[in-house]
Amino acid sequence: MSLSGLLSVLKILFIGGIQQLFNKLTGKKSPPSAAGLTILCPIINGSCGQKSYAMQTRQYLQDMPLHEESPMAKVPNTYLCRFYVLNDVFYEGAPAVEEHLNSKYIVFSSNYYGDLDTYLTGMWEHAQEEVQKIWQHAVTFDRVQNAADFVAYIKRCQVNNSLFFNGSTGEPLEEQLKNLYLKQEFSRFVYEHQGLKPEELQCAFKAFIARTQPKNMSAPTWIAGAHKEIVKDS
Template identity: 20%
Template sequence: MPNLDGGHYFLTILIPVRTDLVDPGAIAPISHLHALKTELERLLPARQSPVTSKADRDGNSPFARSNRTHFARLFVIDDVAFNGRVPKNTLVSAIKGAVLTDPQPVDHLSQPFLAFTADFDPKGNGDTEPTDYLKHLWSVMEADLRRVFQHCLQFDTVRDGASFAAWVIKGQLETTMPFNDYWITPPPFPSISTKLLTVIAAVPAAAMLICLIGAFCAWLFNHPMNAWITYAGIAFLLTLIAIGIDYIMVMRAGAKPLPTAPNSDLRSVLKSMYLQQNFIDFMGDHQLSSPAELRAAFREFVARTAPDDLDRQTQSPGVIRS
């Protein structure tokens, strides 16, 4: 799957962390890795849980200043996890006399990495992403980004939003399994025809089979069979080509991004959450209302919440309730 799917861009970044000390001449010097983890601990999370939404807590996640970010996460990867020995067939290992206590090669990272993942609304058709989004982030949370990314390699080359975007993109990985849950109905994404795929491969395969049967009959009745063998070889090559065509068609169909779900940009999602919460309260408040009272109250509800206006009376980013 591509980075751009379902109308959203799925950004995956891995940037190497510096392994030297922040201030080698200090009385108690600390490493850039330790300083980075401290900055990530200080970075405020969004107010989207009972713990982070306490009334006495000030501030919100800096990503809440962005009107394009659905989800964002920053974390450190110190090393790859060891998943245990590579499994092998027990009988084969016993026959070969494999010693299960002998160590196998274990992968390690050369240094820690800072991982940055984000799901955001692209601009237009996404041709300018993720450069445009990274420049947008720099414009709304430059100070926070500097405090975090200053502990990564070559951050000293960053001067502005454009250089920040260019530096970050050097560590971009393709997102191979994006998750998008905004479609509430099956998307209008036609499946490739299995009948067409079958016909493309079956026609030359059937021709090859006929040629082989003809060659067998010619051999059986002591007739020349060279022509049949030649035609069978040609049909075999055509069958391989047809299978290759089928494979290309399937891979191209699988690489196509899902279309954008209706009303799935961040502004629309926030507005829908605001309307949902307020409409639940509205239903609870008018359980015993008469039809006339209900109609009047609903007109007032629509006027107050303005369902068609995405920017007026909506939920703010980074909070669980409006």
């Protein structure tokens, strides 16, 4: 193996993870699945009035509507995500060294389905207004003018995950929501149709299938982010 090849292996091993190396050696290509995006976006040091830009950013994030009203509910294929402002790092006490960050960071961690470019483009297209408000005080974000700029900006702020653990199913969100809707509706059906004669049961089941349309992923189904049962009918 050449020196550059060896360096490439070491880079993959320690920066991209051993899984990538394994996939590369075996030629295995991962199918679309759940993925984790982790980004740290520096906030401009400074203030407007009596509030620092970091404080304004935190205030905006905290005031964003929750659940189905959250702007992230509009972003396709977002399973779970969070924002926080990292003010500084922690001092663990002597004999550790006390140190501080020179910038504060917007930390955005998203668990989503599919490839990153599609996901981020969807984020820009479906929640552009909120995206621009969240990142309005981030360093160089004023240069972001369109979806392509946003994708490039986020990638500059991205840090590699050393380990991503998927404890869920890895299906597209639309399928997960449809399956949850079906689970809920079928559970009710079972409770409500006990002790029927075979003909009555079969008739009721056919009506249930006609109503719930198990193979139609788009409707009826649960609304993304809903904190109580809200069914989308069409």
